[in-house]
Amino acid sequence: MEILEVKDLTKMYGSGDTQVTALDHVSFQVKKGEFVAIVGASGSGKSTLMNLIGGIDRPTSGDVIVDGKEIFAMSESALAIFRRRNIGIVYQFYNLIPNLTVDENIMLPCLLDNRKPDEQKLSKIVEMTGLSHRRDHLPGELSGGQQQRVSVGRALINDPAFILADEPTGNLDSKAGREIMELLLSANRKANQTLILITHDENIALQADRIITISDGRMIRDEVMRV
C-alpha cells in the first residue's frame, strides 16, 4: 500500500491577471521505504509541493492521502496533530527552537503531546546524530551542520510515515551536507524509513531510489534509479 498518494494536486495564487499556477495537477505515489528525490529549478514549485504534502499549506484542488488518511479533510488542529505524530519535516533553514537543548529539540513532537519518548530510543537517535556528548547544548552553541542533524533527529523520533526534507543541505558546506545525507540514508536503509527529499543538487538526487522532476508546476519525469 502506498504510504503517500498525491492526487491531482493543484495550487494557484492570486487572481485574475496576477494569477500564478504554482502546481498543476501533480499526481504520484510513494511506497513505504522508498527514497524519492524531487528535483527542479528554483521557482518550479517543489517547495510548494512539499508544503502541501506536509499539510502546511492548503491546495486549490486535489488531494494528499497519507497512510490512508485524506489530510485536507481534517480540521487545522487535527492536521497539526496528525503532522506531529506522522510526518517528520526538515527545512533548509535551521528549524530548531533556540531555547531548547538538543535533547528537547529532538523530543519536541513528543513534548507537544505531553509525553516523553522511550529513553533508549532517544539515546539511539541522539547517537545517530553524533551529538551524544552535546545533549545539553543549545542550538546557538552548535554549528549549522550539527543543527541540521538535530532537525533530522527530531523528524525521526516519532517513527513517522515519511520524512519530508526541503533542501536540507542547502545551507551547509559539502562535508556537513554529506553528513546529513548519510544520516537520512541510514534511516532509509536501516529503519525502512520513507524519505521524500527536495533538492536542486544532482549529486544528492542521484542517491535516491527514484527521481521526480518538476518544472513550472508540472511533473515532467519520474525515473526509477534503483529497485
Next chain:
Amino acid sequence: MNILCSFAFHQLKRKKSRTIITAAAITLSAALLTAVVNFAASGNTMLSGFLGSDYGLYGNAYAFTLLIPTVFLAALIIAMSIIVISNAFRMSANERISQFGTLKCVGATKNQIYKTIMYECILLCTGAIPLGILLGYFLSFAGIGVVNLYIEDLNVLVRSMMKQVNFHLSFVFSPAALIISLIISLGTVLFAAMLPARKAMGISALDCLRFGGETDTSGYKRTKIRIDAKRNMEYQLAKKNVSSNRKQMHSAVTALSISIMLFVTMSGLKEIAEGIQNYIYQDHGCTVVADYTAKFKNTIHPKTGRRQQECAYPIDAQTAEEITEKLKGYQDTDIYGSGQDYSTYAAILTPQDLTEDMQKVLSRQSGKKPEIILDVERIILDDKHYREVCAQAGTDYGGTILLNDYKYNDKGTERHIPPLSMTASTLKLEKADGSLDHINIDGVLTVSEIPKELMYPNTNPIRLVVPSEGISLRGYNWMASPEDEEGFMEYARAVLESYFPQNGMDYEEAGYTSRVYGAQDFVKIMNIAIILAAFFLYAFVFLLGLIGVLNVISTVSFQIKLRARELAVLQSVGMSSESVQKMLSIESVLCGGKALIFGLPVGMCIVFLMARCVKMLFPISFHMPWAAIAITLILSLLVMWGTVRISARALKKQNIIETIRI
C-alpha cells in the same frame, strides 16, 4: 513543566529587561486598581459609619459621589493598562513568530500557540499581581494616612461651623475588596494578553516561516507621502515611517497623549479650585467671627402673596449691643458688630430710580418691567461703628445711609455698579403684609467708601444702614482681630453660650445656634480639600504616566530590533549611521509631537470648558495652567530625548552583515 509553559518561561528569561518592564506595568496597574478600590471601601466605611449603614436620606447621592469617581478612575486605569500590557505581549509574540512557525510545522495546534503566550502572562502575573496588590494596599494606607493628617483639622473646623462631626478615614481591610481588586486586575491583564495571543494563533505556519523574524508586512499602510530628492531625506523617511501606522507606535502615542491630557486637566482643575478659593476668600478685615443664627421659616403672606419670614428666636439690637460690650471686655479687643435683615422690606422702584447699568442687569435677569420690586437689606451696626459710618456719610447719628454698591457676576468677572441713581432721596418700601413705608436716605456711601466689613459675597441691590432701635434680627455677627485668638474664641463661646444656651442641642433642635470661628476657616477647609485632592490626583496621574513612559521605552527599544533588518539594509546601501540616527530621532520627535498635539489641546479644551461652567456660578479669576503645560512639554521632550538615546545605543550594537543575513 508543561512544554508550552517552558517556552513562555524561556522567553521571559531571555528578554529580561522587557520582562521587568512588563512586570512593573502589571504591578503598577494592579496597585492603582487596588488602591482605588480600597479607598472606595474605606470611604464607604466612613460614610456608613457617619450616616448610618443605609446612608440615611441622601443615601443614593452619597453612594453616587463615591461610586462615580471610583468607577471613572478604575476605567481609566484599566484602559491604560490594556493599551500598555497588550502592547508588551504583542511585541513578545511578534519576536517569536518564526518560532511559532517551526512549532506549527512540527505539529503544534493554534491552541498551543495561544497557550504559549498566555502562559507568559500568567507566569508574570503570579509574581506581579500579588506584589501589585500589596503595593496598592501600601499606597492606600499611605494615602489614608495623609488624608487623616488633614482630616483632624477638617473635623475641628467643621465642628466649629456646623455639626458635630467626626470624620475619620480608617484603613479598612475587607476581603470583599481584596477579591474584587484581584479579579479586576487579573481580568484586565489576562484580557490585555489575550488580544495579541488571538492574533498570533491565527497566523498560518507558512506566513510565520516566510517572514522570519519580521512582523507581517501587511501591517503597513500606504501613505500619500512621496519621497522626492528635494528636501531632507531623513526627515522624509521619518515622516513616511511614522505615518505608515505601525500598531505599536500607535499605542505608545495614545498612552502618552492620555497621560499628557490628564496631567493638563488635573492642573487646570487645581487652578479652578484655587480660583474658587480665592473668590471665597474675602478680606473681612478680621480674623475671628462670632455669630448668632436663628432658625427661620419662609412662608407666603395669605393676602399679598409675598414672601415673609418667621423666626422663632430673633436677636434684638439691645442684646446684640450688650454682647458687643462683653466681648470688648476681653483684652480690650475692638469688635465690629453687624446684623442683617433681608426679609422685612422690599423696595418698589421705577426704572428712573436705577442707574443705566443697573437697568441693564435687571433686564437681563428678569426682563423689562415698569415697576421693579427689590428686596431691601437692612443693616444695623454696633454703636461705635454706626457712629463712624454716619460721620463718614455726612449725616447725623440716627440717619439711614445707603450703601450704593451692587456686586454681581458678569459672565465670569466680578463687577461693581451703583444701583440707585439717586434722583430721589426717599425710598418707597413695602412690607410683607402690604403696608407701605417711606424712608429718607440721609447719606450715601459709594463702593470706595463702604467699610470692608460690609463687603460680602452676595448682596442685595438695596442696602441700608439703619439705626438699631427696636429692630430684631435673625442673625448678628461680631468680628474681631484679637491678639490671643484662642483665648478670645473660648471667651466668646462662653459669652454666647450664656446668652443663648445650646444645652447640647444642635441648630435644628434648639432653633438657633451661636458659633465662634476663624474668619478664614471656611477657606481653610477648601484649602485642605484642594491640597488633598491635588495630592491624590497628581499622584495618580504620575503613576499612570509612569505606565505610559514604561510603555514608550519598551516599544521604542523593541522597534529598533524589529526594524533591525530595515535599518541594516539602509546602512548597507549607503546611509551613514549618523544619518540613520537622525532619522530615528526625527521619528521619535514626530511621535512625541503627535502625542503632544493631541494631548495638549484636548486637555486645554477640557480645562477651558470646565472653567466656563464654573465661572457661571463663581466669578473667579482663572488662567490656563501654563506652568503645568510647560512641565508637560519639558517631560515629553525628555522622554523623546531618552528614547533617541536608547535607539542610538541599540543601533551601535548592531552589525550590518549579521542582521541582514539572519
Next chain:
Amino acid sequence: MWIRKKELLSLSEGIRRALDGQPFDPRNNKEGAFSILKNDIYTLTHSGQEQKNVLAEEKEHLAEYLSDISHQLKTPISSILLMTELMADAPEKTKQEFLQSIKKEIRHMEWLVTALLKMAKLDSSVTNFHREEIPVSLLLGEALKSVEIILDIRNQTICLKNDLSLYCDKKWTGEALINLLKNASDFSVENSEILVDCGENPLYHWISITDTGEGLKKEQIARLFRRFESSGKENGYGIGLPLALSIMRGQNGDIAVSPGGHGSGATFFMKFYK
C-alpha cells in the same frame, strides 16, 4: 480524563476486525493521551498488515527473478541447441569450435543461474549471514585471488590505504568485493593503480574502491545497478554490480557511488551500517 465506555468498546471491536485482516483506522488526531493511544494502536495493527505487504512484494520479486532466469537462459540454450544440431554435419575443425562455444555458453549459464539464484536468495532474505570481525586487508587478500588474472592482463595494481576490522559475512562480502574490483578494473585505464580505502563514522564502516577511469555520468549510474543493462563494456554479464548491491543490502549495508568525473575516476563505497 473521562473516556466513555462506548468508545472503549468500539476501539476494542475495531482491533478485532484488524486482527481479522480488515482495515481499521481509529486515529482521530486530537490532543490527549487517549488519542495518542489510538495512534499507537493503529501503528501496531498496521505493522502486521505491512509485514504481509512485504511478503507479497518479495513473492513478486522472486517471480521476477524466475522470469529473468528463464529469459537469460533462453539465449545460451537456443545457441547450444543450434550448435548441437549443426555439429552432426560439421567438419572436425568447426566441431571443435562449436564445442568450445558450447562450453563457454554452459559456463555462462552456470554463472548466470548461480548468480541469479544467489540474488534471489539474498533479496528474499533467506540467506544466513555468518558475521564475524574481519580485517579489510584479509578480505582484500581473499578477493584478490579471484581478480589477479584480470588485473595482470591490464597491468593494474591495488593499493590498500587503510586497514580496520569490520563485522560482516566473509564469504558474501568477499564476493561483493570481487565484483566491485572487477568493475573498477573494467573502468580503469591500463597501467594504473586502483585505490582501496576504508574508514568508519558514527553511522557505518566503509570500504571504498576508486578507479582511474573518467568518472560516471548520471545515466550510467542509474543503469549500473539494474540487472542486465549493458554497462558499456564487455566482460560483465550485467549482473555483477546488482549482485554486489543485493549482498550489501542483505547485510544491512549499502553501496554508494561517487561519480567522479573531470579526470578523476568514480568511487564505490561499501557501507556496513552499525
